[in-house]
Amino acid sequence: MRIAIEPPGPRSRLPGATLLRFRRDRLGFLLATARTHGDVAGFTLGRQPIYLVSDPAMIQDVLELQAASFTKGRALERARHLLGQGLLTSEGELHQRQRRLVMPAFHKQRLAGYGATMVALARAHGAAWQPGRVVDVATEMMHLTRAIVAKTLFDHDVADDAGEIDAAMGVLVGSFGSVALFLPEWVVERGLWPSAARLEAARATLDATIYGMIAARRAEGRDHGDLLSMLLAAVDEDGDGRGMSDRQLRDEVMTLFLAGHETTANALAWTWFLLAEHPEVDLRLDAELDRVLAGRPPTLDDLPALPYTRMVFTEAMRLYPPAWLLGRRAARDCSVGGFGIPRGAVVLMSQWVVHHDPRLYPDPFRFDPERWAADVPARPKYAYFPFGGGPRRCIGEAFAWAEGLLVLATLAQGWRMRLVPGHPVVPEPLITLRPRHGIRAVLERRAGARGPGEAKPAARPRAVA
Numbered sequence: 370m371r372i373a374i375e376p377p378g379p380r381s382r383l384p385g386a387t388l389l390r391f392r393r394d395r396l397g398f399l400l401a402t403a404r405t406h407g408d409v410a411g412f413t414l415g416r417q418p419i420y421l422v423s424d425p426a427m428i429q430d431v432l433e434l435q436a437a438s439f440t441k442g443r444a445l446e447r448a449r450h451l452l453g454q455g456l457l458t459s460e461g462e463l464h465q466r467q468r469r470l471v472m473p474a475f476h477k478q479r480l481a482g483y484g485a486t487m488v489a490l491a492r493a494h495g496a497a498w499q500p501g502r503v504v505d506v507a508t509e510m511m512h513l514t515r516a517i518v519a520k521t522l523f524d525h526d527v528a529d530d531a532g533e534i535d536a537a538m539g540v541l542v543g544s545f546g547s548v549a550l551f552l553p554e555w556v557v558e559r560g561l562w563p564s565a566a567r568l569e570a571a572r573a574t575l576d577a578t579i580y581g582m583i584a585a586r587r588a589e590g591r592d593h594g595d596l597l598s599m600l601l602a603a604v605d606e607d608g609d610g611r612g613m614s615d616r617q618l619r620d621e622v623m624t625l626f627l628a629g630h631e632t633t634a635n636a637l638a639w640t641w642f643l644l645a646e647h648p649e650v651d652l653r654l655d656a657e658l659d660r661v662l663a664g665r666p667p668t669l670d671d672l673p674a675l676p677y678t679r680m681v682f683t684e685a686m687r688l689y690p691p692a693w694l695l696g697r698r699a700a701r702d703c704s705v706g707g708f709g710i711p712r713g714a715v716v717l718m719s720q721w722v723v724h725h726d727p728r729l730y731p732d733p734f735r736f737d738p739e740r741w742a743a744d745v746p747a748r749p750k751y752a753y754f755p756f757g758g759g760p761r762r763c764i765g766e767a768f769a770w771a772e773g774l775l776v777l778a779t780l781a782q783g784w785r786m787r788l789v790p791g792h793p794v795v796p797e798p799l800i801t802l803r804p805r806h807g808i809r810a811v812l813e814r815r816a817g818a819r820g821p822g823e824a825k826p827a828a829r830p831r832a833v834a
C-alpha cells in the first residue's frame with residue numbers, strides 16, 4: 370500500500386541545508402518543524418527521507434499497533450557497532466529471546482533486593498561530599514548510577530576503573546552525534562568517519578572491563594544471584610538448547626551497563642538543576658521527605674508515601690527527557706496519520722517535541738511538578754513517554770523509577786545544590802540529553818539535616834538561594 374500524499378515540511382533548494390540546520394540545533398530544529406508543519410512533517414536529512422511524528426495517538430500507532438512494520442532507526446543500527454546484538458540493538462527473534470532471558474532480572478521481587486543497594490550506594494556517595502565543594506552534578510550522578518548498575522546487575526565494583534570508563538564513555542556518547550547517523554554505512558565501516566579511531570579505542574577500554582568481568586565470573590563459578598549469573602546460566606530452551614557465547618554475553622552486559630546508567634544519571638542531574646533553580650519546590654520536597662522519613666534512609670516501600678518526590682522527578686523527565694528522540698525505519702510501505710511512509714523511510718518521534726507541546730502542557734517550558742498532581746485530568750498515553758513504548762519499551766523502567774526516587778530521597782535529605790553563577794547549563798542532545806558543559810554547583814548541607822539516628826531540631830532555619 371502506498372499513499373501518495375506528501376506531508377508538509379521544511380524544504381531547501383541547497384542540498385544538505387536541512388541537515389546543516391538539524392546539526393546546528395537538533396532540538397530547536399525538531400521543535401520548529403513540528404510547530405510549523407504539524408503532527409506529521411516530512412523532510413530529508415542527507416538523502417534519507419524522514420517523517421517527524423508528534424501526535425501522541427500517532428506515536429502509539431507506530432510504537433505499538435504497527436510495531437511489526439518498523440525496525441529500529443538508524444541511530445541504533447549504528448550503535449550496533451558498539452553494542453553488538455544486545456537487547457537495545459537486536460531485532461526479531463534474537464531480540465525476543467534475549468528479552469525473555471533478561472526480563473526476570475527486572476521482576477518486582479528482584480527490584481526489592483536492588484533498592485537496598487541503591488540506597489546504600491547513594492548514602493556512601495553523599496558521605497564523601499563536603500559542604501562548600503564545587504562539583505559537576507552530572508558527573509557525580511554518572512558515577513553513582515554507574516556504581517548502582519554495576520553492583521545490582523553484575524555484582525561488580527566499578528570504583529577502581531571509573532576514570533578510564535569515564536573517558537571512554539565521553540568519547541562514545543560524543544561520537545554518536547547526529548552527523549554520523551546519517552552518513553552512508555561504508556563511510557563508517559571503513560573508518561572514514563574522523564572519530565572512528567577514537568571510538569574504537571573507547572570500545573576497547575570498555576570491552577576490557579566487561580570481558581574481564583565475564584572471565585572472572587566464569588573462573589569463579591559461583592552463583593551471585595545477579596543478572597550476570599542468570600545470563601551465564603541461561604540456555605535457549607526454545608532453540609538450540611545452548612547457552613550464550615562470550616560475545617553475546619558481552620553485548621548484553623555492555624548494553625545494560627550503558628543503557629542502565631547514562632539515562633538515569635541525566636534524569637537525576639536535571640532534577641538537581643531544577644530543584645536548585647526552584648527553591649519553593651525544593652522546600653516542599655524537603656518537607657515531604659522530612660515528614661515521611663524523618664531522617665532515616667528510604668526503602669522501596671516508602672515510595673508510595675512520597676508522591677511529591679515522584680511528581681518532581683516526573684516533571685524533570687518531562688522537561689529534560691533523557692531519551693529525547695526515538696527512531697524507527699519502515700520495513701514496508703505503511704501509513705501514519707493519513708500520510709504514506711515508504712519502505713526505508715525513518716520515522717522520528719521526539720520526547721523533546723511532545724513533552725514541550727503547549728496543547729498538552731500549557732506554558733511548556735515552566736517547571737511545575739503540580740502538573741502531575743492526582744487531580745489533574747489524564748493526558749493521552751503518549752503525551753509523556755520518557756521510556757518509549759510497545760515491544761521495545763525500556764526494560765529498565767521500573768528499575769529507573771526506583772533508582773531515581775531512592776537516590777533523590779536519600780541525598781536530598783542531607784544536601785541541596787547551589788548553582789555556580791554564570792556557568793552555562795545547556796542541554797546537548799547526543800544519545801541522551803546531557804548538559805553540554807555539565808552542571809556546576811556548590812554542595813550545601815541542608816539546614817537541620819541529620820544523619821540516621823540523630824535528633825531533629827524542633828524548628829529549623831532554612832536558607833533559600
Ligand code: HEM
Pocket residue numbers: 441456457458468518624625628629630632633636690691692695696754755756757758760761762763764765766768769
Ligand atoms: C531514566 C532512565 C531511563 C530512560 C529515560 C530510558 C529510556 C529508554 C527508552 C526510551 C527506550 C526505548 C528505545 C527505543 O524504543 O528505541 C529504552 C530501552 C531500553 N532501556 Fe532504558 N531508560 C532508562 C533506564 C534504563 C535502565 C536503568 C536500564 C537497565 C538497567 C535500561 C535498559 C534498557 C534496555 C535494555 C532497552 C532496550 C529494550 C528493548 O529494546 O527490548 N534503561 N530505554
